[in-house]
Amino acid sequence: MSPSPVHAQGVDSAHDCRILRAPWVVPVSSPVVQDGAVVVNRNRILAVGPFCELSPHYPDLPLTSCQGVLLPGLVNGHIHLDLSVMGTVQPDSPDSSMCDWIQKLLQRREAAKVSQEEIETAAEKTICDQYASGVGLMLDIGNIGLQRRDCKPVEILSLLEMLAPSQAAQRAVIDIISDFSSDFPVTGHAPYSTGPNLLKFIKKRCRQQETIFSLHLAENIDEALLLGKGEGCFAKFLQERGGLDGTFPVAGIDSRGVVGYLENLGILDDKTLCVHCVHIDDREIQVLAGTGTHVCLCPGSNRFLGVGTAPLEKILAAGILPALGTDSIASNPVLDLWQEMSILAQEHHRVDPATILAMATLGGAKALHRETDLGALAPGRRARFLHVEGREYEKAEDADQLLQRLISCGRPESISWIGDE
Ligand SMILES: [Zn+2]
Structure with a gap:
């Protein structure tokens, strides 16, 4: 027919x-x-x-x-353009933890001492390559403000990512954000690095601005260990930097895990985009679906860092069409949504090819609330x-x-x- x-x-x-x-x-x-x-x-x-x-x-x-x-056109639901200048950061060994990799990334960033111009030139090159690959819209999460250029052929929604795990750091960052102009878009980093008061503050601000709130979620099993028990590599990472002050573990965290924690904070709704979602169980998926929260998967980055594979079949069965993202060049040597689709096809061969293509197009457009124009x-x-x-x-x-x-x-x-x- x-x-x-x-x-x-x-x-x-x-x-x-x-x-x-x-x-x-x-x-x-x-x-x-x-x-x-x-x-x-x-x-x-x-x-x-x-x-x-x-x-x-x-x-x-x-x-x-x-x-x-x-x-x-394709929609890249997760990229960090300001990391383009860093190049790929190889884990030291197959046994090294994600915290080891983060430490290596931070050290390299510290040692490189690149100028703003070099960062922007590398970001511009990535944007051009994304456009050549068929990406028309992307969500960029940055640690520094990139100068907006009108000639960009890709539509870019940029959010400045804020991190502060300890009470004192959260208070300081809230003060900093309060000095920004009210329409400057800000988001959190991850439950292990952005404390609960700061997460609530930023989400409330996003609601007032009617903008997307995006957060790395459950990329690594150690996130749940930190929040639930105050253990794992993130606990050690924070302790070494004086960032473990009683914020973690979170009192009263229940069997709905990290997703339940975010729901309790009032973070989850249809303008929240949770990125990675590798280590989430059935109950957590139901909470994401029930709150209309959007999900973005980054299979190439997950494979590169060896953090596991997201439960795509279960996410789809719950009625969520995830977006697809490349993440940054630091954790993914090839920033190409066509490659992300082919990794998904290898890892989830029972998922319908039409659904995988829909993730790279319509899923991203829905997550960024642009489905009346794109996708x-x-x-x-x-x-x-x-x-x-x-x-x-x-x-x-x-x-x-x-x-x-x-x-x-x-x-x-x-x-x-x-x-x-
Ligand atoms: Zn990321």
């Missing part, structure tokens, strides 16, 4: 419009269309469907023939999307094979942006 075309209502089809025809159209929010078409005006998508069904409705429109696959090819969405080409796609015999190849073959041979020509 061929999918029916989907049209926008009440649109003047003759003005600034064109019809794009391609062997494959992958709308993500509706089934794949073979010999499909997308009708656009200068800004918006007007219709999506089989070419033979759409073309009679738009007989006078200029036709653009594409040779590959039309699909939505799918559908009437009303922005007329800015991808045309990808490759021999693997040309040889695909059906939609299932095409989707399998899109998510498992890595970055396409050719990627171009419709709407940016």
Whole structure:
């Protein structure tokens, strides 16, 4: 059965419009269309469907023939652009802990003494490569403010990440944030590094600003050990730096673990994005789903640091469509969402390829509350999307094979942006 075309209502089809025809159209929010078409005006998508069904409705429109696959732009739900200058930080050995790696990263950052200009040049290079890979929107978590440049071809939502584990440090950071202009976007780092009072303060501020609050969550098993028992590598890490002052372990933490702790703090809602979510159990997943909290997985970084694999099947079964993120070059030598999709395909071979592609597009758009513009090819969405080409796609015999190849073959041979020509 061929999918029916989907049209926008009440649109003047003759003005600034064109019809794009391609062997494959992958709308993500509706089934794949073979010999499909997308009708656009200068800004918006007007219709999506089989070419033979759409073309009679738009007989006078200029036709653009594409040779590959039309699909939505990718959304990178988690990156740290200011770490681009650091390069990849290799763990010293397979046995070293995540704390050892964090320490190495901090030492390297201290020793490098790079200038703001070098940081921004490296970040700009990463942005250009993300754009070339098909990323149209990203959530950037930074420790320093990067200068905003209007020429950036990628839409970037940047949040300044605040850390303070001890009581005194939390109070000091709250004072610092209070001096920022009220619309300057700030977020927390992780439950092990950003204490509860500071987390509550920042989340309250995000609610007032109606902005996204993003937090690393359960990347490593030692986070739950610190919060539950005051043990593990993070406890040692904080103790060595004078940051363990009774904030951890958290009194009364229950079997809902770290996620329950965040719920008790009032942190979880549909504008909170929890990143990594490797060490969460069934009850914690239910809490995330019940509060509408968004999730972003970073499988490439998790594999590089050897911290484990997120329970994707269980997260999906709870009704959460996660976003996908590369994380930074420090913990992921290849910042490429096509590679992230192929890692997911290897690690979760029972997950439908269409779902993995939806994570890299619609999942990110939903998490960043941009799904009315991005994440799918559908009437009303922005007329800015991808045309990808490759021999693997040309040889695909059906939609299932095409989707399998899109998510498992890595970055396409050719990627171009419709709407940016
Ligand atoms: Zn991160």
